[in-house]
């Protein structure tokens with residue numbers, strides 16, 4: 001079924017049988033790829049928090065012995081056994097078990113079940129789709145969750161934590177574009193100008209959300225999108241005004257949540273979950289269509305901090321995990 005696929009091609013492969021054994025660019029064959037009915041020549045991928053954990057061995061992400069890393073990919077179909085996808089068509093995939101149970105996007109070729117693929121929205125090319133990647137997709141999913149739970153502009157500003165990161169950068173932009181007042185939270189002064197340029201109306205230090213044992217605090221914000229978890233999420237739950245929504249996206253600062261029931265019972269506050277990995281396919285397609293249409297971020301390039309090749313991945317993981325990246329790192333797999 002293949003069309004001009006070389007016998008061997010480069011892939012960034014992670015070995016994790018009995019714990020992390022290492023990860024590097026290797027040359028593999030099509031037969032080694034996880035099964036699927038569509039083969040894609042990958043053009044771009046990206047570096048997400050989960051990719052950095054998987055590829056550095058700092059987190060246990062792989063649930064099989066070895067895989068190509070990369071939870072995101074965009075490219076061109078080169079072989080298809082499914083009527084919905086034709087050779088030459090541009091597609092993308094994100095989450096869906098990539099780099100967890102199935103070979104991911106850090107490879108010149110990927111083979112996926114058609115059910116995981118999304119036709120590339122018209123307004124996006126493979127590069128812009130991967131500047132967005134899982135981070136942009138998740139930010140949009142989080143915004144959708146807020147709106148679905150009736151968040152109104154009139155309820156007050158929305159706080160975005162971990163604002164200079166991938167999800168944060170797009171959440172700030174998207175909410176600002178939709179007319180919400182955005183308060184971006186970051187640990188670093190050097191990110192302030194960037195966050196104002198993306199549309200934040202105020203930038204505050206993440207220390208605003210320090211641990212506080214009191215069961216409820218003065219209501220300050222209309223809602224929040226939280227990338228940190230732990231004390232920050234607990235503090236947000238106590239400081240959001242009545243009927244506000246908080247979307248819990250990430251755990252960059254902690255996985256635990258120690259709060260009180262009072263904000264939920266006395267203020268009607270909601271904490272909403274979101275998961276890009278196991279998002280229902282119809283919703284995934286819908287969110288990507290919006291990102292390629294009325295939710296297209298107007299400052300996409302501003303978020304692209306660097307464009308790297310497969311060889312640059314270990315350094316990129318390290319920088320991300322040390323909190324040194326403003327925005328997103330794009331991976332040029334095969335231009």
Ligand SMILES: NC(=O)c1ccc[n+]([C@@H]2O[C@H](COP(=O)([O-])OP(=O)(O)OC[C@H]3O[C@@H](n4cnc5c(N)ncnc54)[C@H](OP(=O)(O)O)[C@@H]3O)[C@@H](O)[C@H]2O)c1
Pocket residue numbers: 048049050134135138161162163164165166167168185186187188191206227228248249250251252253274275276277320323325327
């Ligand atoms: N639920 C889902 O489906 C989903 C999807 C994608 C990502 N995520 C999760 O969401 C989070 C953000 O992802 P991302 O791709 O945006 O990661 P990222 O680019 O690394 O951004 C995370 C940001 O959080 C802040 N931060 C990092 N470590 C911190 C710490 N110890 N204390 C306080 N702030 C810290 C930093 O922002 P400042 O420098 O501005 O403070 C950093 O830029 C991660 O936990 C990721 O695993 C979840």
